Amino acid sequence: MTDLADRYGTRTRPPWLWWVVAGIGIALGVAWAGWIALQPRPVTTEVFSYDVVSDSQIDLVLEVIREEPVAVTCSVYAQAQDHSIVGEKTITIPAPQKDRELHDVSLTTTERAVTGVVRSCEVAD
Structure with missing residues (x-):
């Protein structure tokens, strides 16, 4: 039997990638909430x-x-x-x-x- 990794290859993602994606998502959410909160209310x-x-x-x-x-x-x-x-x-x-x-x-x-x-x-x- 052949190993699937040998046949198709493997993808390696750096372990820090998901932390960066999560950090960017949180930063965007906080920026949007701050923008909404600081809008003038007539x-x-x-x-x-x-x-x-x-x-x-x-x-x-x-x-x-x-x-x-x-x-x-x-x-x-x-x-x-x-x-x-x-x-x-x-x-x-x-x-x-x-x-x-x-x-x-x-x-x-x-x-x-x-x-x-x-x-x-x-x-x-």
């Missing part, structure tokens, strides 16, 4: 406070921070104890007088909510 929004008024209403105060005076459209929702969505609303906030403002939002809910969440906030068309 609008930053978060729930400043909330008040559960009743089993069918929750009031939110949104903090909206904008670098430029532009109108924004925000989508907010209320969650119940089991994390189900029990109410939601999309609102348009006009261009501001200041770069940082607080806005009141009242949501009607189908059952008692325990928190309010900002889903998204984007520059209005």
